[in-house]
Amino acid sequence: MTISPQVRYGGDYNPEQWPREVWDADHAAFGLAGITTLTVGVFAWAHLQPAEDRYDFTTLDAIVDRAATEGRDVVLATPSGAMPPWLARAHPDACRVDFEGRRHVYGQRHNHCPSSPAFRRLSVELAGRLAERYGDHPAVVAWHVGNEYGGACYCNLCAAEFRAWLRARYGTLDRLNDAWNTTFWSHTFTDWDEIQPPNALSEHWRGPNHTAFQGITLDYRRFMSDALLGGFVAEKAAIRAHVPDTPVTTNLMGLYQPVDYHRWAEHLDLATWDNYPPEDPSPVRTAARMALAHGAMRGLRGGEPFWVMEQTPSTTASRDVNAVKRPGVLGLWTWQAVAHGADATLFFQMRHSRGACEKYHGAVLDHAGRTDTRVFREVAELGAQLATLGDATLGARTPARVALLLDWDSWWALEMSDGPNRNVRYLDVLGAYHRALWAMNALVDVVPVTAALDAYDVVVAPALHMVKGDLAARLAAVVERGGTLLTTALSGRVDEDDNAFLADVPGPLRDLLGIRVEETDAQQPDVANPVALTLGRPGATAVHDARHVFEVVVPDPDTTVLATYTADFYAGAPAVTSARHGDGEAWYVATLLDDRGVARVVRHVLDRHGLVGPHASDDGVEVVDRVAPDGTRHRFVLHHGTAPITVTSQVSGVDVLTGREVRAGDPLELDPAAVLVLRT
């Protein structure tokens, strides 16, 4: 029995926690729900290796074989996301020392020390044994190493590894002292061993974002991201020794600050992530936030399709308040994932846990194993729809001409900066610009600052705090060939070491943007400066609130001033500017505008390139196109609003889910959570 190619559907499955009779009920229910793929083995270390010198694959054999018998594919996990008790007891250094400098003992998960030789040896050994045993198993379609890598360790082993990492990066202490500007506060290091991990016992106060030396902390974050990656890479190598082709990946967490996924991307065979959007009372904002994360994950590997490895069918458990997904939302969000490039949409979890901290986390099957619940019905309906879609979108790409730059270094640097304003959060700024692009249904790639920008007409780089490598030149090239760069306040401030450019702000972007920032004012969140923004037809001026930071800009003579502050001592000074270079334009927004203000700027920029998308004025209606390898184009129309809306179809096509034909100009009545997948 085999399942036809389609968007993978299923999720985390831990039958080792249940007696065999439950397995029968599980697979019967999976059949009803159209489940094709099961992720097994996550957190299974204790039963795979009950003691350091003993392995036991009996149960896993049965799980994998049973899945195969039922015609389901398996994503096989290495269990290194949670160590067994015996390991911590035998090797205390496998546990972390935390930011407060405390050595932890056994407990929780996702908390091994990445520098622990024992943990590395044992996790790699087990990964190898799993690969040896299951590498050829026909059911195994992917390998999933560890789980949700994150956090940080500050132990002496990590300190030693950090020093080695620094030696490799800087070569000499002179270069390191220069990078960290150690002359400040007498920090000149004269021996590598003087260097300490930056935490609450050394450079930090008030937590991870308050450091005396941003350069040290920045490097420790880079190091720790690499150190965690080291564990992944080592396990992957052990798998590759037995498994030549099957993709090896792990489940990332989207816009997760502690780990720089751009440093990880080249080591993953597949971009895969867990979609748990942060709480937001607005479903439309939530949809935009997920679109941003989907874009970021698709951007990891140059626009390749990605997998959603986890989403909840109903509710989370880990939040203070855990709402259930409203009817239809599961389908809506799943189709949004597919629209943005997902070739798999998997759940955490297939069956409710019995005890411990996830016992109330939603699942396909509840504690009673019912298949007559609302949740199960929605899961099954979605399963049927995905089967109907079949393989039509597998491998499809997003034909975006807009790039949004995402940069972990800027994220880190901006938020650990002393001054000008701790209330500015990188994702808030990035999100505001993304939300404007998304609301206009412009197709957007969310790419690292190292990405090739040749394919884009518009590059949006909000809060591009750090400008490193040849980025300034590549941005200039976009403008030179007629494109548009749009960047904002707090950009162009620091180099790769987080040292200020010894030049006018915004440093290497100064000439391109045709401005210099003379001062940066900051105000409390309740203070707004109304900005008068003139765009579009002559005289079209509207006023938008600006908050948090207010750069006082001096424009070059040829630079166009599109908006000015109307209050405070810099009233009349430029708040939005545009510098023209040939056919290209370089825009600068010198403050944090409210959403409507951002939307006007973004729409103007998109308009110039004809990139405002369909239904840009239909609130909550998301439209995304995907182009399959054979050129087939699917247009996804998703309604995230909470009230029905009627829009006019802008294309002709057939809704794959219902077979209904739609013609351009037809009215489309969209209920909340409506989904159309139009083959156009």
Place this chain on the structure above:
Amino acid sequence: MTISPQVRYGGDYNPEQWPREVWDADHAAFGLAGITTLTVGVFAWAHLQPAEDRYDFTTLDAIVDRAATEGRDVVLATPSGAMPPWLARAHPDACRVDFEGRRHVYGQRHNHCPSSPAFRRLSVELAGRLAERYGDHPAVVAWHVGNEYGGACYCNLCAAEFRAWLRARYGTLDRLNDAWNTTFWSHTFTDWDEIQPPNALSEHWRGPNHTAFQGITLDYRRFMSDALLGGFVAEKAAIRAHVPDTPVTTNLMGLYQPVDYHRWAEHLDLATWDNYPPEDPSPVRTAARMALAHGAMRGLRGGEPFWVMEQTPSTTASRDVNAVKRPGVLGLWTWQAVAHGADATLFFQMRHSRGACEKYHGAVLDHAGRTDTRVFREVAELGAQLATLGDATLGARTPARVALLLDWDSWWALEMSDGPNRNVRYLDVLGAYHRALWAMNALVDVVPVTAALDAYDVVVAPALHMVKGDLAARLAAVVERGGTLLTTALSGRVDEDDNAFLADVPGPLRDLLGIRVEETDAQQPDVANPVALTLGRPGATAVHDARHVFEVVVPDPDTTVLATYTADFYAGAPAVTSARHGDGEAWYVATLLDDRGVARVVRHVLDRHGLVGPHASDDGVEVVDRVAPDGTRHRFVLHHGTAPITVTSQVSGVDVLTGREVRAGDPLELDPAAVLVLRT
């Protein structure tokens, strides 16, 4: 000189802190105030045993003898509530390791490690010597061991004791692994020594209520409650070696979460507690809260009278804001205690401390020793009133037919649960239902879930998260014999190990309640779902806000739906149900209703059994009956409101405090803080 039997009156007295001339002034003032009983020796360790090998009872001899000479009784404390400096220095393991994993050094109080052999040995030795010396002293009427036991230790000695406790509880690791559901996150323990106390260095984050393994944390709380109890039991045994009959107790803290007083109850000869109600701007809510705590303490020993060991005559010092008790409040609250079963009402403290952290805590005598203050006058008036009452209420019982279930396990389990809603606090739910019963002046016993329920017509079990032992059967028996069970959202979720029932929610209560809970929605505190509740005369529907959790209930065919949600996707679904079994009823409130909604449900349930009490509509008027061993009945009428109110007396009797006769039907003018003690 002896004092006639009466409600004991007096309190904590530390003359060792003062020169002898102050003692004379003290006793003279005590005489003016009608003080009968002094608690001495609390925190006296340092002067009773100035060095490990030296004891000195000279001062205590003088204190006790002087009290006897003055005709006052003594409650003699062992001093183990605070260790002397020499002990901590000689035995560092007597100090605790805290939740953060830090070994404390000498300081504060109430912070010995319960597993420290040295502390145990020394505290027991001293208790024995005190018993030997004062056991026969005629003034000593009770023994008070330690002080306000609480908190927790996480040291290695406690870890070892925890493992021993677990061995005794579970026998095998297999049983323990099953109870803790350790297959989840690879926690299978293969050696007892792998088990760690659950704290910030192991299973916890964000504090004591955030744990990866609820089962482990739950057992640690049970263990720590038992470990602290172990110290009490050991000291008590040392006393009993010399003192055959005098009651031995300690001062509990009412609704104090860290210690399960139900596990302690059988070891106390008397239920005794300290009454410091939490701050609440509403005096009526405060009165209800104290009534709940009085009930819980009376419930420890099957309804026996209890002692209030501490209350402040005027003000606390330990709060951020310490208001003085308004005029009359001291008397009002004291009489409330007597109404609910107190046979002693004692103060902390008799004289203001001179220095350190309680120097501003109120006292009968201020720093100047004045007896012409408002506070002293009120103390003296109250003393005279208690003398007037005499022995009339000693040993009296509360003739309640309503039981309210209180369960530390449910309290712990509910508040450490990940999901559905961290904003739900057990005492808030319990308190809301208690407040409704209290406002209707229904007499209520607050009992453990192990209590016999035969005597009750109505059993109210709010947030009965954990259902353990034969509780479900006993609740069914209440209904079967025609009684009413009333329970709420978040009940019937977990078994004794905090594992979910693998069945429909609410597990073992499902058939009795005639419902199943299919989903549990949760919302932020500002979100209300209006619930339409139809009760009483046909068509009597009113709408009440519900918040926090919203269970989507599927009723059995015979179950009556009394209320429905009116908003969100579950609008129209049941919010209150009642299942009939013979003459009995089992009610379920599937959400957290506002106070008016709870009151309507509770009144309806009470009405069926004729249990709505007197003055149920007179806001702030509390009425409590006590029946003495000889059958005499006293009705306490207390006015907690801040405005005068005139009510109609519903009984005839004589106000013991004034001698005034009251006839049924008479108007009673009740000023704020009015108290009547009617012999009926």
Place this chain on the structure above:
Amino acid sequence: MTISPQVRYGGDYNPEQWPREVWDADHAAFGLAGITTLTVGVFAWAHLQPAEDRYDFTTLDAIVDRAATEGRDVVLATPSGAMPPWLARAHPDACRVDFEGRRHVYGQRHNHCPSSPAFRRLSVELAGRLAERYGDHPAVVAWHVGNEYGGACYCNLCAAEFRAWLRARYGTLDRLNDAWNTTFWSHTFTDWDEIQPPNALSEHWRGPNHTAFQGITLDYRRFMSDALLGGFVAEKAAIRAHVPDTPVTTNLMGLYQPVDYHRWAEHLDLATWDNYPPEDPSPVRTAARMALAHGAMRGLRGGEPFWVMEQTPSTTASRDVNAVKRPGVLGLWTWQAVAHGADATLFFQMRHSRGACEKYHGAVLDHAGRTDTRVFREVAELGAQLATLGDATLGARTPARVALLLDWDSWWALEMSDGPNRNVRYLDVLGAYHRALWAMNALVDVVPVTAALDAYDVVVAPALHMVKGDLAARLAAVVERGGTLLTTALSGRVDEDDNAFLADVPGPLRDLLGIRVEETDAQQPDVANPVALTLGRPGATAVHDARHVFEVVVPDPDTTVLATYTADFYAGAPAVTSARHGDGEAWYVATLLDDRGVARVVRHVLDRHGLVGPHASDDGVEVVDRVAPDGTRHRFVLHHGTAPITVTSQVSGVDVLTGREVRAGDPLELDPAAVLVLRT
């Protein structure tokens, strides 16, 4: 090249962080800005002593010589404000153990253990070498030891030093046990070594202000203040061995709670401090706050002029939100400093740091080194003005007849007290009374409680919690000779050991004030009790809100009641009283009145002595007089409001800054930030 005597102008300068070509640009810019004085060597340890056995003064030689060549004076710092990495590695005990009991490792600054022998030895040795080398350098006009001493250490070395300090203070354990009231909670110490530093592992919970033993914590603060001072004194002695006369000082932090600057004052040759006022949305309140701090610093050394060692030319970086100084504010605040007694006004910093946590802290020169910025222009204009003023105010004094008492012990004691109200902050109370005095342009000296009070007509002592030494007698003497004492709620509560006076409150002030406080009520911040205050012409009653604490006062028969509470059970009780003794008066305000209420009381008290100053009704207009040694009087008129105001000049004189003549009765149009320096 020499510069004429004038108010010193310049600031912190760290050219060692820059290449030599930048030095040229720096000095050129300094010339444009009228910079006279550079503070060099702060945090320079690592390059002055690159290893324990190696010193290198090459760069410092060049810096100092270059300054001299350019005709600028140098304030030479010892670098002990930040230790180099090699020191921490070789001597781990130089790092602190923090309040949580954690040993820190290398990082940050201002964090050496004051009891570390290694740190002491090395810092003193380096100070001596610097003094030896630069003591005779003609450019060096002052020595600046360390930097912003503060914080606390809790290590074992400090514990030992604390015990030695206690032995010196108390002599015997009996005296110590009495001072700390250790009988309470069994804390009687029987060996000095039992004493532990009071922190989170011993006597504290919820942070530094929650202690079980206030006496212990109070003494630890005194000890730690002295211990930090010990480092200063030792370095100063090493300097004095080579430098007989040049003043030696360090930069204090104004109203900085952790260090008792009154304990330091006698060891400083100059009062010098860093002026970074706390954020306040009101510029007028901010001005008052700075005036208070200037007064406190001037009060350190009996009214001698002081130096402002640091202020920012534009923006801070260390706050959550860092606003730039509005146009004119730099000048306004600088002139305010001069008005209050500054003979130097220096900046932190001359050039923007390149990296680390101060890279966004404002500077005279920005990262690009521009001299055409608004900030530089304002700096240069101010430089020119100061040059115009020349030496006219050097050494001038403030002819104040009002004393405001400032006492670190009361500040500490009040805020660590358990009860009555944690929301009362000492500086809020002090600030409210100071603001009233300031708004009336009364000249005020802010003096320690040990200061001679003979020169003052009015002594204001808000929240004088602790009354120690002969203070009560000296206050009585003020009243006896016809002066006025004004004090408030929470005064006269404790003695020098923080033990309550065993007497009526307010203890030793009771007879002078003619009242006793019987009770102290406290309420949440949202609760106000309206106080009816009758002052001035007959029948002039107005009502003012009182909050937080409400003392119930019993007045002596002759005491005048000027205000009463109008609500709660103490309605009608006195809230403001005045007791007459001969021609003198002793006022008591028994609660915390709102600003208008305080202002009425203060104005009335000032009026009696003719001390209401000029422009007392002109909001935001500050007027300060300084009298030079030669008797020349300068009147500073400063406008802190944000709108222009026209006032009537009350004196005749010449504005030194513009040469404009002003006659009494002339209208003066004052723009925001206007400054006049009238030679009268």
